[in-house]
Amino acid sequence: MSTRSYKDAVDHLNTLQSNAAALDAVRASGGRLSQFAIPEMLEYLERIGYTSTDLNQLNVIHITGTKGKGSTSAFTDSILRHALPGTKIGLYTSPHLVAVRERIRINGTPISEEQFATYFFEVWDRLVANVRPSPTTPPMPGYFRFVTLLAFHTFLSLKVDATVLEVGVGGTYDSTNIVPKPVVTGVAALGIDHVSVLGKTLEEIAWQKGGIFKEGVPAITLNQPGAGMRVLEERARELKASQFVIAPTIPELSEIELGLAGEHQRQNAELAVALARSFLKTQTSFDDESSLPQSFRTGLERTRWPGRCQTIVDPKRENVTWYLDGAHTVESLECCMHWFASPNVGLRPSHQKPTRVLVFNCTSGRSGSSFLGSMYTTVAAQLRLHQVNEPPEAFFDHVIFCANVTYADGHFKGDLTTLAIPEDDLAHLKTQHQLASAWSALVPSFPPSHTHVLPSIEHAVHEIEKIQSSEPVKVLVAGSLHLVGGVIEVAGLSDLAL
Incomplete structure (x- = not known):
């Protein structure tokens, strides 16, 4: 008999993961398998005791995009919490960094282990008790579907006043995408690099x-590349959105220090402001017509989103500072390097050069050449921009390509377990060797003994x-949110980072 603890819940949840072969099958289907997702989700929702109409009670702000949707969600959540003090705001995001319960937050805080376990097993038991014979729908949903159902159940049980749904x-x-009538919908940036990566x-x-x-x-969006904007407008007409709006630029943003670092966060903040304003106008008596109300300013300044352009001074390792960014596309890695290779971050204002280390991983070593090449090119440009007399090939003193396995004994932390890495790849560190080869080709002068x-x-x-090193050691961790989460766990940074 299960003790029904948080660990038990995580162990049960991990049985719902898709392995590498299953993920390859979905990709090979060209997306056809995805077309069953909505009817299957509706069936699972009914099996745990809800109808889709019940989800309208959550007062949803629904946010998508190929980059920036998580940051936009975090900004929106923070704005609502400061504009509506005393209310209960739910936030659902993915993936998590260290603990799966991070995906389901109430007023900015992940639900507790006890809450997660309680609501988890309520959903699990209902699904088990209400199995329906079906030729297409599996008896149990996959990992992400289950956590989504769990989030809906949690938010309905706790009677949230608003839900930011990524x-x-x-x-x-x-x-x-089974909420019939959200309050407002938003589309963050459509990254050009996703076109080649996704083959679409x-x-x-x-x-x-x-x-x-x-x-x-x-429906609210940012300025998008021409073809992308045209299709979004067509979809808004086809699906009969009440209006299709481009989030306006906000000059005042340049006057405040956003809670999330990086120039690219400005446009995410602008979209969040537009979404929050639309929500508040329809759901409350909010009537502040100033371009950036004080509650919005405070919300933007106090936004926290771990693992995105985040700086952590190590409390135990003298002289070490961690720079964490889960950037995992060419465009996001360029943004990451604009941030890191800038004064008072990875660059020193004095003539002294810090010791810089890159810790990197990605899902496929074949992407290494474009990913690392983009990072290197951005570093070179930043050094010229800031007139730093330093060759780009010497910017990093060490580069480390490591697997996303958490511990040296080959085990994962429970919440960080992944079955998505092919066993052969993991056994031979195929991806990591491909990354090392790409780095060697990119920077032939880099000392082999400093490539790990x-x-x-x-x-x-x-x-x-x-x-x-007698100089500060600045460690940039990038390429994978799973990698960033593992570093936070292993290096003991959770209390400061999360």
Whole structure:
């Protein structure tokens, strides 16, 4: 008999993960399998005791995009919490960094382990008790679908006043897209680099994202590339959105220090302001017509979103500062390097050069050449911009390519377990060796002894601890949110980072 603890809940949840072969099958289907997602999600929702109409009680702000949707969600959540003190705001995002309960937050705080376990097993038991014979719908939902159902159940049980709901992948067929009438919908940036990575045209990606638009509901977006904007407008008309609006620029943003670092966060903040304003106008007596109300300013300044352009001074390792950014596309990695290779971050205002370390991983080593090449090019440009007399090939003193395995003994922290890495890849560190080869080709002069291919995140942290330097050691961790979360866990940074 299960003790029904948080650990038990995580163990049960991990049985719902798709392995690498299953994920390959979905990709090979060209997305056809995704078309069953909405009817299947509605069936699962009914099996746990709800109808889709019940979800309208959550007063949802639904947000998608190929980059920036998580940051936009965090900004929106923070604005609402400061504009509506005393209310209960739910936030659902993915993925998590260290603990799966981070995905479900109330007033900015992840639900407790006890709450997670309680609501988890309520959903689990209802699904088990109400199995319906079906030729297409599996008896149990996959990992993301289950956590989405759990979030809906949690928010309904706790009677939240508003819900900021981040799309997982895409939009049209995403598991979150079963709310019949959200209050407002938003589309963050459509990253050009996703076109080549996903093997889809910009029009196809925009069509997917625009699938969250609903009849009679405002649709708000940012300025998008031409074809993307045209398709979003078409989707807004097709799905009968009440209006289609481009979030206005806000000059005052340049006067405040956003809670999230990086120039690219300005446009995410502008979209969040537009979404929050639309929500408040329809749901409350809010009538502040100033371009940026004080509650909005405070919300933007106090936004926290771990693992995105985040700086952590290590409390235990002398002289070490961690720079954490889960950037995992060419465009987001360029933004990451604009941030890191700037004064008072990765650059020193004095003539002294800090010791810089890159810890990097990505889902496929084949992407390494474009990812690392983009980072290197951005560093070179930043050094010229800031007139730093330093060759770009010497910017990093060490580079570490490690697997996302948490511990040196080959095990994962329960919440960080992943079955998505092919076993052969993991056994031979295929991706990491491909990354090392790409780095060597990119920077032939880089000393081989300072390029490290390691089997776990714990190995990487130990390698950093070996570095002897009289200068500050600045460690950039990028390429994977899973990697960033593992570093936070292994390096003992949770209390400061999360």
